Amino acid sequence: MSYHALARKYRPATFDAMVGQEHVTRTLRAALRRDKLAHAYLFSGPRGCGKTTVARLLAKALNCTGGVKDEPCGACEACAAVAAGSSLDVLEIDAASHTGVDNVRELRDMAQYTPSPGASRVFIIDEVHMLSKGAFNALLKILEEPPARVFFFFATTEPVKIPRTILSRCQRFDFRLLTRDELSARLTSIAAAEGVQLEPGALRLIVAQAEGSMRDALSILDQVLAASPERIDEQAVVDLFGLVRSEVAIELNEAVMARDPGRALRLADRVAAGGQSLDDFAHSLVDNFRHLLLLRIDPSLAAGISLPEDQIEILRRQAAHFAPQDLLALLDRASRGFERIHRSGQPRVLLEALLVELVLLESRVVLSDLVRRLEALTGSPLTGGGGPPAGRATGATKPAAAATPPVARAAPRDASAAGNPPAPRQHGASQVRDAAVSAAATTVDGWTAFVETLLGRQPALGSCIMEGIPAEEDGRIALSFPVEKQFQLQLIQKDLPRLQELARELLGRDIVLNLVSGAEADRRERREELRRAVAPTEHEALQRACGGDATLENLVRRLDAEVVPEADRDGWHTAPDRGGAAKRED
Template identity: 40%
Template sequence: MAYQALYRVWRPQRFDDMIGQEVITRTLKNAITTNQISHAYLFAGPRGTGKTSAAKIFAKAINCHHQTDGEPCNECETCKAITAGTLNDVIEIDAASNNGVEEIRDIRDKVKYAPTVADYKVYIIDEVHMLSTGAFNALLKTLEEPPANVIFILATTEPHKIPATIISRTQRFDFKRIAASDSYERMLYILKQKGVTYDDQAIKVIAKAAEGGMRDALSILDQALSFGDNEITLDNALLVTGSVTHELLATYMAQVLAGDTKAALASLQSVLEAGKDAERFTEDVISYARDLLLYQQAPQMVEEAEMGSVSEDFQKLAKQTPAQTMYAMINELNAIQQQMRFTTHPDVYLEILTIKLAEIGRQKGQPAAPATETTSATPAASAAAPAQPAAGTAVTELQHEIDQLRSAVKQLEQAPASTSAAPAPAKPRVAKSPVAKEVNLAKIYPVLGSATREKLNQLQEVWPDLLNSLTVTQRAVMKVSQPVAAANSGVIVAFDYSFLYQRATTDHELTDALENGLDRMIGSALPVVFVPKDEWPVIRKNYLTAHKDELKASGEAPAEPEQPAPNPVVTKAEELFGKGIVDVKQD
């Protein structure tokens, strides 16, 4: 017989064999024992957590005539046929490839027929969220009132995509991620049954790399067995998972927290030379930083997650590191991780990340005394106030500016109001930081030159659907924006708030998402230009004033709100008093 993967050979055949889902298995066993079986179930949860296995065990248990305490016997013909997948009364359907209305109508037509061998006909629909809207509607009535001997079990990894009308007609069970300790114990049991030699630390590395999926853990274990010729070593597990050793990770974090950029870059270089995956390394660093932060508040939680392998160096580092430092590092790690998904040079991003983390370590930790300190200062004094020179310089500059302002005000008060032929003394100005709200007129004017009302109306119609296609974060930024001008060469979007405009201007992923969404909805990926709403009227007026002659000659004008018809009262008033005096105010 051909070799079978570990996750297929060791698939649970009884509820008691399932790992990490005790609440769900107990509920299902009690329902079978008391004969309180529902007509429809929804099994939702991450991949590899036992949803399909639980569905098959449930199908065996309700059809087994020798079941005890809700567990199938796995010895009768019915149990063996269900395990082998040859019983016609237990139908397993992959909704990813059978997601049309016709397939569901076929189920609806056949569901009325009684089971041939078993007591219950069981339909297991895997990845049910892939069904189309029409398929869900076709399933709705059957799911609500199926024949007496029919049970539906729906399995999905994305329950939020399932209509509420479907969910309300089922009993929902949420499968949770399997703890690393549970995966670790299960793998130890399998390896002992197979008689394989293994390194205990290697199994812990695999359990953590699986990220809560038992199937993923067994797949990685299978790969490590093949790589190590039926032997599991720590080096093999690290190579297969792409992880780095705990010692190297601890050394790297200690170096960046100490602000030692040179040593941290050397450690990073050794990681890259070993062929480690850049994204996996970033995940490991995030996990390590998160454990440092949690250990300060809940040490027991970290010890359970690490399965008791918390070193003294880790404990010491956690006590010495301020929480603010870890917040800043995790934010930086998350930002770099997002950028690394779209690059072909992840090593460059890792080097930049290392430099930034080391800079955070220097700023948030205990920086050395400045080089300008005199040697006569005592070590205790320099350690007690390392930031005093910088603070003193800032205070001196501010005091100087205040003195200048006061002297200018006194001069203005003393100078006569009417006589003063000499120019007034220049008023000193406090230096202001440049405002980040700069508008790119070079991109706006070409759009204004060819903007049309029809194009703007088209954009306004699809704008709500376009926003719905964005991520939650992007939608929050664009919620207070609206298109104000559009042409075949681009679209101008105005923001109600300047800080959201600034954020959108620097978010290239948001711009790409908007342009790609427009390409799907209107057939052309129009370049998107952002402007602050309070500056938009001025920009538009300046453009119209500067290009008045060109617009008249071409007979075109940018999309403007429709002007109301001339008011005869206003026209007469302008004739009598002149346009310069009459001020028309709209109600």
């Protein structure tokens, strides 16, 4: 059985019957009424939300001999021919399967023919971004001088792949995903028309699974109907489709917020039992934390998230429970985990390890709650001031952090060392130090102080800035980001005016942002890494010791605790003579 019965049967026959996309249809109907339709339109947006439906309705309305100008009658010969796909004046092309130049030459030849008297010739090209370069060139020639009464309606899920020359000749409309309410209302009325009992739990799952696509929603309903023709309950949907992706994301976030690794592992178990790809699941984790981060940093960034508005609202509420730094860390772990899982022959094991890691990382959220509570108790902010509280002994944290890769675990200062800070522990060989010190000399004056001030005033912006590598360039500061830090660069660009203001105030210069790649990035990165390793600022040292967790840092300062690298903690007990080695450095 084919699963497109409902989509065909209930395809909207009029603009009035369309669900959603009113922002598009309102404008197009106004143009139809005034007979002012442009020659070429581009409909972009996710799949299954009405792009070709609107194109077909326009084709009918343009050729309809009955009814009103801005709504096809659906009954005349012309309307029937378009609906049946037999109209000589309306040609529908799926570019995904016709990408050669010949088809477009053919199309160009056909465009030269005059349409039937009183009619319009309409070309609907679906997935237009799939056309070859040659095909686009041929198309461009037609669009440069379109014959009278010839119209093009292009649909695409990937507008960025369309040449600018074509884009500039189209009026563009962006279709949006449908909300849960819109999908629910439509499914409810279709179920009623079909005489089937659709239980609320089942409806909720189908709608969630469809993720804003009407076509998917109807296809899912088709399949469930085939399995249970009279009454559809929640279990029927779960049996067919397993867990719903968006529900999985929400449940995972709950597990992370509750610091419950068991809950996350049970979730993985259910995903696997449902026959879903673990690779996809791991990738959905990356998407999920990216969504949370965007929403946490700036709610207006929701525009970049391809999910229905009500789904975004749930994520927005969840995002509020996380600090941006935590989400950056979660995103970072999730994407590295995905890379490993993607390549691995043992995806299940790695996925479980990743989930536990993500959930345990969450202790930062608790720390940030703790910080908030401390702030409430003491009535003073822990993040203000831009630097460590006065009187903090600097010697205790800096050398410890410059040592082996640290773990983000705060250990209370050793009781035996109270009032008598432990000797600095250094691991670096002195020749490395010399090399790094000379490398460090070439970095920008005052940069680290600037970053520290920024971290104090705007932690999220500051932590992004830290990913860039500064250099003097024509009296300005060029801040370079390797390609894999593109995301941080984008976040900074949103705050650029504020950043420039601070840069002028504190450094007396402007900052230029660069995206660099390959050898250049490596070279800069290595130089900067070397400097951070051997000559870190106090802030960098503490930050490294805290694994980049600003909340933990604040807490460490506040409690006057010390971060002890795990490797050192072992070493402390087994090799007490290390302190002696460190003393030689001084």
